[in-house]
Amino acid sequence: DAKTTQPPSMDCAEGRAANLPCNHSTISGNEYVYWYRQIHSQGPQYIIHGLKNNETNEMASLIITEDRKSSTLILPHATLRDTAVYYCIVRVGTTGTASKLTFGTGTRLQVTL
């Protein structure tokens, strides 16, 4: 799996967009970018994933640069409940086999009033 680099922490005002960057300069052509988050004392939560096109779902948007060496997770209107550690993971998409998730240190997002 390609290595990812994320800033250790970020702050965001409630109601504003939170833009969380991730560098994955060694990503290979068949590797996907996944984002998860973990709110304190809870299990991780899947957010979104993509290969090369930008993706959007009800939780967030994922913007992947054209060279695929970096991506940005966007929470369009952050709320206090979005305070969590956000993990960017790069994985070859596994289909039939079970897959162990390995999180790095992630970005601790603090949403403030």
Place this chain on the structure above:
Amino acid sequence: EADIYQTPRYLVIGTGKKITLECSQTMGHDKMYWYQQDPGMELHLIHYSYGVNSTEKGDLSSESTVSRIRTEHFPLTLESARPSHTSQYLCASSPPGRADTQYFGPGTRLTVL
């Protein structure tokens, strides 16, 4: 919103007791997982299952056992709890063809005295 449930949420128990942590999902997912996580530390995969009657050990050696008799149910059992088993246990599942998209339950926080 993922429908995966774990009970109990919190358990405090004495050394030597047998315990079973319950995990169930109503999404029809074929793959299920058990992770162990200490506060502020990384996830460790301890068991996984490809489907009914399939169970495998994960990367982290664990004295627990699992069973998968029904698709929706993946209980974890400790025959004789010890203080070293104190941790948070997280159950997850993933749909067919999407092993890297895992949906987590709320976790069981186990304390063995």
